[in-house]
C-alpha cells in the first residue's frame with residue numbers, strides 16, 4: 380500500500396480510533412470490538428509499555444486492520460513501531476528524528492502541530508498531512524481554518540476533544556482528512572463495539 384493509498388483509506392474511514400492499551404490482554408477484545416463496530420482501524424499509542432507487542436498481536440490476528448502507532452516521540456519507538464507492522468506513525472508533536480526515520484522507511488508520518496511554526500517544520504520535511512493536537516484546547520476548527528489559510532495544501536487530522544458532539548462540524552471542512560479520537564474506546568468490548576457502530580453511522584454521510 381502506498382502512502383497515498385493509506386491516506387485515501389484514512390479519508391474513507393473518517394475516524395481514527397486512538398487506542399491506549401494498559402495490558403496486552405486487552406488488545407484482541409478491543410480490536411475485535413472495533414472490527415465488529417465497522418471501524419477496522421486503530422492508532423495504538425506508545426504511551427503504554429505494551430504498545431509494540433500489541434501492534435504485533437493485532438497485525439497477526441487482524442491482518443486486514445489498518446493499524447498504526449501513536450504517541451511515537453523518538454526514533455527508537457518509530458523503528459519498533461514499523462518493525463511491529465504499523466501502517467502509519469502519529470506523534471503528538473513534530474519530531475524531526477521520527478520524520479527522518481519514517482522517510483527512510485517510506486512510512487506514512489502524521490506529526491502533531493498546533494502553530495504555523497510547527498506546520499512549517501513539518502512542511503520542510505515534505506509532510507503536508509498533519510495531526511492538529513490537542514484540537515479542542517488550541518481553538519479547534521477556527522484555528523485549523525486560520526492555519527490552512529496560510530498553507531492551503533495542508534490536510535489536517537484533528538485529535539483531542541473530538542466526540543460525537545463535534546465531529547460532523549470538523550468533517551464538514553474540506554481540509555479535514557479524518558478525525559482522531561478515543562471517545563468510542565471507553566468501557567467493555569461490548570460498549571466499544573456499540574459506540575463504534577454509532578460513530579460509524581454518525582459520519583456515514585459526512
Ligand code: 3PG
Pocket residue numbers: 397471512538539540541559560561562
Ligand atoms: C491523543 O493522544 O491523540 C488523544 O488522547 C486523543 O484525544 P481524546 O482522548 O480527547 O479523543
